[in-house]
Structures are given as structure tokens and as C-alpha cells.
């Protein structure tokens with residue numbers, strides 16, 4: 001029931017995936033991945049920064065999940081940016097994950113240092129077959145425009161903070177116009193928006209939870225999204241969103257909750273870059 005999105009490089013990616021941020025202990029990781037796989041998730045999203053790649057690798061091996069069914073994402077952290085460091089650290093990530101390749105490799109945050117070299121390393125890793133697709137995370141329009149001045153190929157994914165309080169409408173539109181799929185991290189705003197009255201009114205009408213309403217809103221907005229939970233019931237609930245439809249009015253009401261509130265850090269502002277183009 002999870003839809004596959006076709007990426008600009010010809011690969012396909014599940015629209016809904018499972019986020020592994022802040023899950024670090026082995027038994028919790030293994031059980032979360034098992035609950036998620038059994039519930040129908042196939043995309044698992046980790047990062048060097050999450051310090052759980054080794055635990056994810058052990059879980060995937062222990063659970064003996066078929067590699068060809070899985071879509072695994074990891075991200076190069078800020079300290080590992082740079083051409084050589086990216087190549088070396090991603091080879092290390094693959095060893096930890098016990099994988100020959102990941103499906104998607106992202107630059108975790110835009111930073112001025114090694115801006116183009118890190119991207120060139122991703123292009124190289126893709127050429128070597130160590131990742132199927134390459135993309136970025138937390139890029140604003142200006143970063144994408146700057147990258148376009150030197151990239152041989154452009155990112156197929158931009159993974160950004162997105163939820164009803166930060167719907168990122170202009171950036172989502174920009175990504176779409178440039179054949180980049182927007183993928184929402186913290187799609188539930190880390191759970192902080194779930195007591196919102198508008199969401200709960202809509203939820204009651206559909207006999208769903210506020211979390212399911214928010215995830216369905218992402219789905220109907222045409223973006224990809226990766227909710228996280230460590231609880232089996234919530235993991236199941238979060239993928240049980242394919243049997244109802246939000247009306248245009250309901251979509252608009254949720255879009256109107258935008259008030260530019262972030263749960264994560266602000267990407268480097270443009271004036272912090274010495275952009276000379």
C-alpha cells in the first residue's frame with residue numbers, strides 16, 4: 001500500500017519510510033525494525049550522526065531481511081565532509097551496516113567547507129556502485145542553486161524538516177520544479193503538534209489519530225516522509241493511513257497551521273556563506 005516514487009535517476013523509493021533518529025540501543029533498534037518491517041515499511045533512514053549504523057547493521061542481519069526489498073538511506077555527517085573523508089567514512093558506514101551498497105546517500109547539512117568536494121564524492125560513490133542514488137538534506141533553495149553551478153548531476157532527494165507548523169511550501173515547490181523529491185524528516189514535528197485542536201477535529205471525523213491525519217497530509221502533499229516511533233502500536237498506526245482521504249478543505253486547514261516553527265536547527269543562513277556567483 002505504500003506508494004513507490006520514481007526518482008529522477010530512474011530508481012524508485014517508498015514514499016513512506018521509517019526514521020531511526022535517536023534510537024540507539026541494540027534491542028530497541030532490532031525490535032523497531034522488526035515491527036516496522038512486519039507492518040510494511042521497507043525504507044529505513046539512518047545517518048553517521050545517529051551513531052546507530054552498526055546496530056542497524058546487526059538488526060538487518062539478525063532479522064535476515066531480504067536486501068532487494070529494502071531501501072536503506074544513510075548520510076555523511078558534517079565533520080566527515082570533504083572528498084576523501086566522505087569516501088572513507090561512507091565505506092566505514094557500509095561496513096557497519098554490513099551492506100555492499102545503500103540505496104540513498106545524503107549530505108546531512110549544507111556547510112560552506114568542502115561544499116562541492118563532498119558532492120563530488122557522492123557522485124564518485126554512486127559511480128562505484130556504493131549507493132544507488134544521491135541527494136542532500138536541509139538544503140535551502142540557495143544551496144541547491146549554488147550546487148547546480150558545479151555539480152555533474154543534481155540531487156534526486158532533498159530531505160528537510162517538514163510538518164504542519166513548517167510546511168516549507170516554497171521549497172517543496174522549488175524541489176518539484178527541479179525534479180527533486182522532498183522527503184520530510186520529523187513529519188510529526190517530533191510529536192509536538194499532535195494535541196492541535198484542528199488536527200484532532202479532523203482526526204475525530206475520520207476516526208483516526210492526529211498522527212495519522214498529519215501523515216496523510218504529507219502523503220496527499222506529494223512528499224515522502226519518515227515517521228519514527230519505538231512503539232509497535234504507533235509504528236503500525238503510522239502506516240495505517242491508506243484507507244481514507246482528506247478533503248481539499250481539510251488539506252487547506254492543515255496547510256494554514258504553518259507558523260514557521262522548527263523542531264530542529266536552522267540550516268546555515270545564506271549570509272553565512274561567502275557566495276560569489
Ligand code: A2P
Pocket residue numbers: 019185186187188189190191194209211212226227228229230231234235237238
Ligand atoms: P515514540 O518513539 O515514543 O513513539 P517525528 O517522526 O516527527 O520525529 O516524531 C517522532 C516522535 O513522535 C517520537 O517522540 C515518537 O515517540 C512520537 N510518535 C510517533 N508516532 C506517534 C503516534 N502515532 N502518536 C503519538 N506519538 C507518536
